Amino acid sequence: GAVVSQHPSRVICKSGTSVKIECRSLDFQATTMFWYRQFPKQSLMLMATSNEGSKATYEQGVEKDKFLINHASLTLSTLTVTSAHPEDSSFYICSARAGTRRSYEQYFGPGTRLTVT
Amino acid sequence: AQSVAQPEDQVNVAEGNPLTVKCTYSVSGNPYLFWYVQYPNRGLQFLLKYITGDNLVKGSYGFEAEFNKSQTSFHLKKPSALVSDSALYFCAVRDISNDYKLSFGAGTTVTVRA
Numbered sequence: 001g002a003v004v005s006q007h008p009s010r011v012i013c014k015s016g017t018s019v020k021i022e023c024r025s026l027d028f029q030a031t032t033m034f035w036y037r038q039f040p041k042q043s044l045m046l047m048a049t050s051n052e053g054s055k056a057t058y059e060q061g062v063e064k065d066k067f068l069i070n071h072a073s074l075t076l077s078t079l080t081v082t083s084a085h086p087e088d089s090s091f092y093i094c095s096a097r098a099g100t101r102r103s104y105e106q107y108f109g110p111g112t113r114l115t116v117t
Numbered sequence: 118a119q120s121v122a123q124p125e126d127q128v129n130v131a132e133g134n135p136l137t138v139k140c141t142y143s144v145s146g147n148p149y150l151f152w153y154v155q156y157p158n159r160g161l162q163f164l165l166k167y168i169t170g171d172n173l174v175k176g177s178y179g180f181e182a183e184f185n186k187s188q189t190s191f192h193l194k195k196p197s198a199l200v201s202d203s204a205l206y207f208c209a210v211r212d213i214s215n216d217y218k219l220s221f222g223a224g225t226t227v228t229v230r231a
Contacts, residue, residue, distance in 0.1 A: 006160075034218070043207065043221045044161075093160050095219075106219055108153075108161040 002028045004096050006109035013084055014117055021079045021112045023094030029074035030096035034106070035067070038091045050077055084116045119144040119212040121191075123222035130229055136198040138225045140191045140208030149211035150191045151219065152182055154204050161207065167191060178202070198229045 003026040013019045023033060032051050036044040048064075050056040050071035058064045066088075068080040077096075081088050094109045121142045130136050142148050149168055153161040165176025172184045182193045193206060208222040 004160075041205065041224070041226065043223045046218065049216070049218065091158070095161075105163075107163075110160040111158065113158060 002026075002096075002098070002105070002107045004030075004094065004107045004109040006092075006094055006112050008112060009110065010113045010115075012115045012117060015085055016083055018080055018082045019084055019114060021081075021092055021094075021114075023077045023079070023096065023109055025075050025096040025098075025107070028096075028098045030077070031074065031099055032097040033071055033077040034095040034097075035069060035077075035079050036093045036095065038093060038111075040091075044093060047079075081114065084114070086116045089114055089116045118214060118220070119148070119210050120220055121150070121208045121210045121222040123206075123208055123225045125225050126223070127226045127228065130198050130227070132200050132229050132231050133197050136193075136195040136202065136227065136229070138193040138206050138208075138227060140193065140222060142189050142191060142208075142210055144210060144213075146213060148184075148191075149213070149217075150182075150184065151209040151211070152176065152180070152191075152193050153207045153209060154178075155207065155224075156204050164193070164206075198227075200229050200231050203227055203229045 005024045007022045035047045038044050047062045048056045048058045050069050056069035071077040093111045097106045098104045151166045152164040165174050167174050167184045175181045206225045209219045211217050212220045
């Protein structure tokens with residue numbers, strides 16, 4: 001199957017700083033990428049959907065100025081958590097899809113554990 | 118909107134016994150259903166999917182799932198569980214009313230004891 005990578009796998013940052021998480025599709029072109037947030041032993045919460053070359057669409061309740069998403073190419077999307085606070089500590093998972101609609105599978109990255117101190 | 122529900126937060130079984138993880142769905146039209154597994158601090162791994170065709174779907178690692186339209190269920194099964202099957206399992210549906218995005222159930226933690 002297709003491979004999606006995330007970097008870094010773990011990051012610790014101080015409160016007030018910003019941190020960037022990269023998501024790459026390694027062997028396919030991802031026209032659509034998704035960013036999820038997951039709290040311990042809970043389900044995945046979709047934060048935003050990004051299509052290459054256009055602005056991300058954020059789910060209700062997600063602050064777009066805090067979670068900046070850039071889908072600059074067909075193989076790379078980044079999530080920047082700006083002015084991070086301890087409540088932003090979470091597991092962030094990206095996912096990529098090669099095309100739109102029904103015929104394309106969605107592949108998941110291994111996740112990034114963010115800890116804000 | 119289309120959704121799935123996982124009625125059990127936790128399932129505990131002894132190694133070698135059958136494992137069932139329950140999932141029910143609510144969709145309009147034909148459902149596209151998925152099962153994923155997540156190990157600690159890892160992303161999701163695809164197990165199997167139902168799009169159309171045979172109601173019994175076989176997937177990775179010896180798992181299978183049965184699509185039951187009359188009961189609107191898509192339960193995940195494994196005839197003989199292993200300790201290594203201990204993980205968090207998610208049922209998901211592709212929401213055709215929302216750009217085919219995946220909508221996940223709450224998850225079921227499976228613990229297989231030796």
